[in-house]
Every structure is written in C-alpha cells, then in structure tokens.
Amino acid sequence: MEALRVIVDPPAADGGRRVWVGHETVGLAYCRADVLDFLRRAGLDPERVRLEDAEQIEWHGGGPGSWGARE
Structure with a gap:
C-alpha cells in the first residue's frame, strides 16, 4: 500500500494552515x-x-513550529 502524501500549507493571515492528505483537504x-x-x-496512526x-510531512512556509499570527 502506497503511503499518503501529507502537505501542510503556509500559515494564512489568521495563522491557520490547510492540511492535505493525498488530494483532499482534511482541515485548517x-x-x-x-x-x-x-x-x-x-x-x-498519530502515534507513528x-x-x-520531512519524509512523512511536507511543510510549506515553515515547519511545525510556524503558525503565523498566533505565534
């Protein structure tokens, strides 16, 4: 089974980041x-x-510590 590609977009003006799994948006x-x-x-599995x-999640516009307006 092929691993799903996970992408987190850059922070928006309000600090939210769109999250993609495969070709679907799963949330902000x-x-x-x-x-x-x-x-x-x-x-x-969030435990895994x-x-x-970077092989599991592709972060655009900063890594997991970048949340824009809410930082």
Whole structure:
C-alpha cells in the first residue's frame, strides 16, 4: 500500500494552515495537535507520525513550529 502524501500549507493571515492528505483537504490547523487530529481522522496512526520528519510531512512556509499570527 502506497503511503499518503501529507502537505501542510503556509500559515494564512489568521495563522491557520490547510492540511492535505493525498488530494483532499482534511482541515485548517492552528497548532500541531490539530494536524495530528486531522491525520488520525484520515486513518493515519498519530502515534507513528513524526511532525518533524520531512519524509512523512511536507511543510510549506515553515515547519511545525510556524503558525503565523498566533505565534
């Protein structure tokens, strides 16, 4: 089974970051916990996800510590 591609877009003006799993948007995250929750809902095991691992998650506009307006 092929791994799903996970992409987190750059922070929007309000700090939210759109999260994609495959070709579908799964939510707008405002923190790391939101990303993990969306991945869980998409069927991925959050215990196996490493947010800092570029092979698992492609972060655009900053890594898992960048949340724009809410920083």
